[in-house]
Amino acid sequence: MTEISLNILDIAENSVAAGAKNIQIEISVSRSDDILKVIIADDGKGMDQKTLEKVTDPFFTSRTTRKIGLGVPFFKMAAEATGGSFEINSSPGEGTRICADFVLSHIDRMPLGDISTTIHNLIVFHPQLDVSYRYQVDDAYFDLNTKEIREILGDIPLDSKEVSRYIKDYLVENKQETDKEEVFQ
Amino acid sequence: MKSLAELKAIRDKMQNQINMRSESGDENAIRVVVGMATCGIAAGARPVLNELADKVQEKGLSDKIVVTQTGCIGLCQYEPIVEVYEPGKEKVTYIKMNAEKADEVLTRHLIGGHVVDDYTMGSSGLK
Numbered sequence: 463m464t465e466i467s468l469n470i471l472d473i474a475e476n477s478v479a480a481g482a483k484n485i486q487i488e489i490s491v492s493r494s495d496d497i498l499k500v501i502i503a504d505d506g507k508g509m510d511q512k513t514l515e516k517v518t519d520p521f522f523t524s525r526t527t528r529k530i531g532l533g534v535p536f537f538k539m540a541a542e543a544t545g546g547s548f549e550i551n552s553s554p555g556e557g558t559r560i561c562a563d564f565v566l567s568h569i570d571r572m573p574l575g576d577i578s579t580t581i582h583n584l585i586v587f588h589p590q591l592d593v594s595y596r597y598q599v600d601d602a603y604f605d606l607n608t609k610e611i612r613e614i615l616g617d618i619p620l621d622s623k624e625v626s627r628y629i630k631d632y633l634v635e636n637k638q639e640t641d642k643e644e645v646f647q
Numbered sequence: 648m649k650s651l652a653e654l655k656a657i658r659d660k661m662q663n664q665i666n667m668r669s670e671s672g673d674e675n676a677i678r679v680v681v682g683m684a685t686c687g688i689a690a691g692a693r694p695v696l697n698e699l700a701d702k703v704q705e706k707g708l709s710d711k712i713v714v715t716q717t718g719c720i721g722l723c724q725y726e727p728i729v730e731v732y733e734p735g736k737e738k739v740t741y742i743k744m745n746a747e748k749a750d751e752v753l754t755r756h757l758i759g760g761h762v763v764d765d766y767t768m769g770s771s772g773l774k
Contacts, residue, residue, distance in 0.1 A: 463688070468689070468693065471688055471693065472685050472688050533685040579697065583697070587696075587700075587716050604648060611654060614651060614654050614655055616658070618658060623709070624660070625661075628653065628654060631649060632649045636649055
C-alpha cells in the first residue's frame with residue numbers, strides 16, 4: 463500500500479463485509495501536534511475479544527480463499543512506522559472502531575493520497591451504505607453525510623451520473639478549500 | 648465551499664427526466680467485476696475500477712455495462728483482476744490490469760465484442 467487513503471479503502475471494505483449500514487471516516491490533521499489522525503468506525507457485526515486479539519496478526523483472516531489477511535496489519539504497521547499509534551476496539555453486535563495516529567513530519571509517513579476518491583468509491587459502489595465523512599486540517603473542516611444527501615434526493619440513486627459527479631466535485635473542492643491545497647505527502 | 652444547494656438543482660433537473668431509473672442495468676447487461684480486496688487495492692485496482700466506472704458513465708453505457716467490485720478472488724499474485732460476465736458466454740478473466748489496459752478492454756471487448764486475448768488469464772497459460 464502506497465497511500466494512507468488506499469489503506470482506508472481497504473479497512474472500510476471490512477466494515478462493508480461485516481454488514482455495516484453506517485460508516486464514519488474522519489481524517490484530522492493537527493500541524494501543531496504533528497499528527498494525522500484517521501478514525502474509521504462502523505456499526506457492523508463487530509468482533510469478540512478472541513477475534514480482536516488475532517486481527518492484527520497477518521496469519522489470521524476470516525476469508526476462505528487464503529490463510530493470510532494483511533489489511534489491518536498493513537494499516538497498523540504504516541501508523542506505527544511513523545512513531546504513531548494504532549488502536550482497534552470492537553464488540554459483537556455493536557461495531558468496530560479503528561483509530562490510527564500518524565506522525566505528520568516523520569519520513570516514513572506515507573502520503574495521505576487521494577482520499578476524495580476513496581470516499582467517493584465507498585459511496586458509489588455501496589449504494590446501501592451510509593457514509594459520514596469529516597476532513598479536518600487544524601481548525602478548518604468540512605463534512606459529507608450521505609444521509610443528508612439522500613434526504614434531498616429522495617429516490618434518485620447516489621450512483622447516477624450527475625449525483626456521482628457532484629459528490630466527487632464536492633469532496634475535491636471542499637478538501638482544497640480546507641487544506642488550502644496543501645498536499646499531505 | 649460547495650454546498651448542498653447545488654444538489655437540489657440536480658434533483659429538480661433529474662426529476663423532470665422521464666424514464667429515470669437506477670443504474671443497476673438490466674439482466675442482459677454485461678457485468679464487470681474488479682477485485683478490491685487488500686491484494687487488489689495494493690496492486691493498483693482502484694485506478695482500474697475508476698477508469699471503467701467513469702468511462703462507462705461518460706459514454707452513457709450504464710444500462711448495458713455494470714461495473715462492480717468484489718473481494719479477494721484467490722489469485723492475489725495476478726491482481727488487479729477484472730472479470731467479465733456476459734449473459735450466455737463464458738466468463739473472461741483479465742489479469743495484471745491497469746487503467747490503460749482497462750480502457751482497451753472497454754473499447755475492444757465490452758463495446759466491440761472482441762475479447763482482448765493478450766490480457767486474459769487463459770493466454771498466460773493458466774486456467
